[in-house]
Amino acid sequence: xxxxxxxxxxxxxxxxxxxxxxxxxxxxxxxxxxxxxxxxxxxxxxxxxxxxxxxxxxxxxxxxxxxxxxxxxxxxxxxxxxxxxxxxxxxxxxxxxxxxxxxxxxxxxx
Amino acid sequence: xxxxxxxxxxxxxxxxxxxxxxxxxxxxxxxxxxxxxxxxxxxxxxxxxxxxxxxxxxxxxxxxxxxxxxxxxxxxxxxxxxxxxxxxxxxxxxxxxxxxxxxxxxxxxxxxxxxxxxxxxxxxxxxxxxxxxxxxxxxxxxxxxxxxxxxxxxxxxxxxxxxxxxxxxxxxxxxxxxxxxxxxxxxxxxxxxxxxxxxxxxxxxxxx
Numbered sequence: 001x002x003x004x005x006x007x008x009x010x011x012x013x014x015x016x017x018x019x020x021x022x023x024x025x026x027x028x029x030x031x032x033x034x035x036x037x038x039x040x041x042x043x044x045x046x047x048x049x050x051x052x053x054x055x056x057x058x059x060x061x062x063x064x065x066x067x068x069x070x071x072x073x074x075x076x077x078x079x080x081x082x083x084x085x086x087x088x089x090x091x092x093x094x095x096x097x098x099x100x101x102x103x104x105x106x107x108x109x110x
Numbered sequence: 111x112x113x114x115x116x117x118x119x120x121x122x123x124x125x126x127x128x129x130x131x132x133x134x135x136x137x138x139x140x141x142x143x144x145x146x147x148x149x150x151x152x153x154x155x156x157x158x159x160x161x162x163x164x165x166x167x168x169x170x171x172x173x174x175x176x177x178x179x180x181x182x183x184x185x186x187x188x189x190x191x192x193x194x195x196x197x198x199x200x201x202x203x204x205x206x207x208x209x210x211x212x213x214x215x216x217x218x219x220x221x222x223x224x225x226x227x228x229x230x231x232x233x234x235x236x237x238x239x240x241x242x243x244x245x246x247x248x249x250x251x252x253x254x255x256x257x258x259x260x261x262x263x264x265x266x267x268x269x270x271x272x273x274x275x276x277x278x279x280x281x282x283x284x285x286x287x288x289x290x291x292x293x294x295x296x297x298x299x300x301x302x303x304x305x306x307x308x309x310x311x312x313x314x315x316x317x318x
Contacts, residue, residue, distance in 0.1 A: 005284065043313060072298075086137075093145030
């Protein structure tokens with residue numbers, strides 16, 4: 001391979017620091033998961049409660065959007081460094097997705 | 111560099127998924143693929159929303175009459191939890207703990223299989239009611255959208271199981287770390303799509 005990988009053996013202190021940081025991040029992920037479960041419960045409850053559709057639909061769509069952002073930025077690490085290209089690809093997809101949705105809905109529903 | 115170089119927790123790199131050139135290429139390629147997947151699912155969602163509840167005159171099937179929220183709630187919890195277990199797997203991958211990673215992936219696979227079981231039960235139930243793929247524009251759009259997601263679950267499960275079996279005796283190295291990492295990204299993406307399916311198809315379907 002034309003690409004060298006330099007191995008760095010950590011000192012005990014560096015190793016413990018890395019483990020601690022990873023454990024901290026994992027705790028953050030568990031919190032994120034709790035928030036996602038909470039949002040899901042709110043969405044299902046809002047629908048069960050039988051409020052007017054004009055109120056419930058925007059709320060559950062917003063909850064879904066927030067959940068997806070949490071999933072992308074934390075579980076899929078898009079908040080980490082080195083994800084600029086990943087973000088560009090994903091957001092390009094999202095832009096096309098919006099155009100497709102708007103086009104279909106306006107053409108068919110107008 | 112030899113891809114089969116043995117590492118220790120002390121020498122394992124911070125970002126084993128993109129330390130090698132191969133890993134970097136896979137990482138970029140996979141995110142490009144996910145951008146494309148977003149567009150695929152957007153077109154299916156758009157088709158579904160446009161054709162929802164549309165069919166031959168006198169059609170008795172509507173989203174309100176068909177969908178059962180308790181089933182969808184269980185499926186949502188299963189898939190959401192499997193997303194967390196695959197995060198645990200990647201946590202152990204980064205700590206160079208191969209056995210713990212394989213164990214958490216096994217839990218992920220079991221949760222995914224349970225999800226798939228419920229989905230098969232649901233589709234089977236609809237078909238027995240007469241709501242088949244070619245019954246109406248609505249049914250085609252519904253089965254195509256939810257079925258494509260289900261197909262992704264099948265592919266994701268097959269992918270993770272193959273990785274686990276193929277590398278069972280090899281242990282972690284810089285050759286297979288990117289493969290595990292991307293499989294977990296794919297699994298999270300499946301959950302991202304499901305969040306929109308349970309919101310747009312099921313919850314909004316029950317509201318009417």
